[in-house]
Amino acid sequence: MGITRRQLLWAGAGAGAVGALAACSSGGKGGSTDAAPSGTGSQQPRPGGTLKIGALGKASAVTRDPHGTQANESDYLIISLVFDALAAPGVSTNTAPRLAASWKPSDDLRTWRFTLADGATFHDGTPVTAEDVVWSLKRLRNTPSGKSRLPGIQPENITAEDARTVVLVSDYPNAELPLLTRLTTFVLKKDTKDDAIAGAPGTGPFKLDWYRDGNARLVRNDSWYGGKPLLDAVEVRLFESPQAMANALLAGQIDVASNVGAVAARTAEARKDVQIVRRPNDMAMPIVMRTADGPFADARVREALKLAVDRDAMVKQVLSGYGTVGNDILGTGDPALAKDVPQRTRDLAKAKQLLADAGFDTAKTYDLITTEDIAGLAESATLFATQAREAGVKINVVKQDSKIFWDATWLKAPLYTTYWGTNDSVVFFASKTMLSDAGQNESGWNEPAFDETYRKAMGTVDAAERGKLLHQLQEIEFAESGYLLWGMADGIDLAGAAVRDLPRLPGYGRVQLEKTWLAR
Template sequence: MIVSSGIEDDVDLNRRQLLWAGGGIGAAALLTACGGGTAPGASSDSGARPRAGGTLRVGALGRASAVTRDPHGSQANESDYLVLSLVYDTLTVPGAKPNTLPRLASRWQSSDDLRTWRFTLAEGAAFHDGSPVTAEDVVFSLRRLRGTPSGASRLPGIKAANITAEGTGTVVLVSDYPNAELPQLMRLTTFVVKKGTTDKDITAAPGTGPFKLDWFRGGNARLVRNDDWYGGEVLLDAIEVKIFESPQAMANALLAGQIDLASNVGAVAARTAERRQDVQVVRRPNDMAMPIVMRTADGPFADPRVREALRLAVDREAMVKQVLSGYGTVANDILGTGDPAYAKDVPQRARDLGRARTLLREAGFDLSKTYRLKTTEDVPGLAESATLFAAQVREAGVRIEVVKEESASFWDRTWLKGDLYTTYWGTNDSVVFFASKTMVSDSGTNETAWKNPAFDAAYRKAMATKDPAARAELLHDVQRIQHGSSGYLVWGTADGIDLAAAPVRGLPTLPGYGRVQLERAWLNR
């Protein structure tokens, strides 16, 4: 099966979304089209004609202590990911219809057994220094990515030795198992750098993206237009990125006219801004999941009855109302709620304190102890969700102390290791994404340390199924198993909210990290 699209024909549409992001069509739709797709949407331009020029000043969340310049590193800061995603290109990107679109790869084709995939590079793709992008550059980049601590999760089922070049313009990936969704799973940090780039030189490595790095200082950066970008015309002269540690500080900067765009600013700021005529509120439903992680391998939450009790002790409607100020949707302990293959037929869990207490008693759970729930303030509402969760489960007899950790410490010491902690994912359009990255037994980012042979088998069976409709049905089995026994408590999904000054036009509107794809933005001044 072949998927291709003419990038040059879509100048007026945003073609880029990010690694955790997704379009409106989910996993079941991948590979159903053999022609061009509909690119992601952009904010309304009120009939104004796009114009070139100007500098867009963007605020993004991050902490100076967590700055990452390596395009293959783990980006805890949204500010870092914004910069990297505009300087470097990935092979594929999320879209609307279908949900995976070409980028640095113009098309792809699988073998009949869904194990061998050939990605053809886009014609005219070049690095910022003018040198052409070759298959060897992509092979080097993907192998380097595969060698990172989370490389096995970023390139699931792909060993470094099984990434090879075929001529100058085709990259071949051979999967350990049939994988009908591999192009979708390449919508991550498959950023491409030049072959031979050393770790020492990686921060200065030229990219292929719509903007070039002018300077970078302490998390703040200035990017200038790449006039030779193969993906079409870029209108802005430059983008200046300013790092903010809190959503409120970022929102205040926008209201004071110090920045033009506040990215992922949260519900509190939205309530204030909606009363302002000079501020645009861009709202993206099903944007972010903020699940509570319960470790399943060992520790106090290893017993599935205990995990079920905590899920039953949560008042989900209250969580959405209080934590998200109503800017969100109740969830059902399944990740990927924006996917058309999402299992809506699975009965919605409702609060049942009586049943929760019974399960805790049957499991012999020690109610005399106080358990620690670790969280961060990396995104709006995350720490607040932990506090409200602790108050709610106290009604079932479970005492929890919320511990706020500094971001760098949390990701180094708690993530993947803790018994009970919050996490967040800025995407919700793909059941397959979460299954492959966080739930199969051999995942390098298996957040709950969950090993379930039935789940693994159901996932592999779905991935080995060519027919999209049949694959979607099999993905329902994957979700039913997750709902029944995984280590996730998914109480709701947050709307994504950006604030923009009145002159800003052409902003992306898809859920997830699509908000950072700004090459089609322009200023109506």
């Protein structure tokens, strides 16, 4: 897979409209990201113990490269504990310091300076320098999907001002640039050879002890700049299905089943010795309709399909109630979300009229292509096909192997499912998937008004004015985009009774285990 789509899936989004600029004066110590508590009781956190955590993946798809294709969640978990990104999600602020302690923009919002955390070192004791970060970001930018990972940032515009200051210059004013640094900006030593990446020292809270076919043991980094982690070690175990992982948790073989899904949560509800840790509205599973050409290029046809879906039934049946109804706007956790846009509900009569007005051929059968990459995805396609038939649209669900899907279907097919393991930034989805020149424009959308509004918003310093522009952006998305977002799935972890303070943050935030501990 040339473009590392799933690396974005697990990475998380970025700052909301206010959060990015609010962090400019942050002088906090790196690694200070908040984690919402999990577990019960009033015990004080205590150090020690080994956390055994299960994560989904396939042994045939493992990777060790922090800038490579991370098709397995197990790989992303391991890499995120060993290597640090510049920033991370937070509770008190949408973007919190990590390897970068603070950042500040120029008056024109094009040049941003990032100051590295005091005391940041690699696992071999070598200090982290701005040159290491510059080399790492350029390596990231020069990957096949580099344009999507760091949009608007050319490799030559990533420089070191001094030993602790990294300078990023955007092609255009960008008030939200810090959110990009939450996106797999993992830092390696400068000039690390590709064949040495697997064993390269990181900067994260845990150090690699051993690794075998997607399974790994990580030990505490006592010298981590963010403070000493509580756990002695983390053992990551790869599972190829959510059910197998849930069974291992229920049998006491692991302490945490990560991102295990609604079906497993329902099974565990009666177990008093199992915690169900929910991250509300954590994953988007929209249906994508290609807008550039083909049968869904007419906006009236896309609106008809959006009116044909029974969103409540989708959430109840596909997600077992572990989720919320969506309104065709991506970024549902963003403080800037346009919540006053009227909720789109099912209207079969209007859907049929729109299809007739557009001259849509209801005699044909249209393929909806999906995968079984995550729990509920294929099921959502099947239920939607049944619902669409009531509006006169015949849909045939085609399940594809994951590799074929991402190589041949994604970004190309007229109608397919996709998924994003994050929900917290309207800007993230606009920049990655909806601008006409976006590197991962999933629906082939080209709307000049959307592009213009986005650029204006990104170049606006005043948060209130930027918020108004972001509202306009979402109104355009709601009315015309190729996304049918029927609902948001909760992220669900199952945990043993002894586990405390698992993170509840989205994306990259949920793999930050430095504050997790064991009450035993």
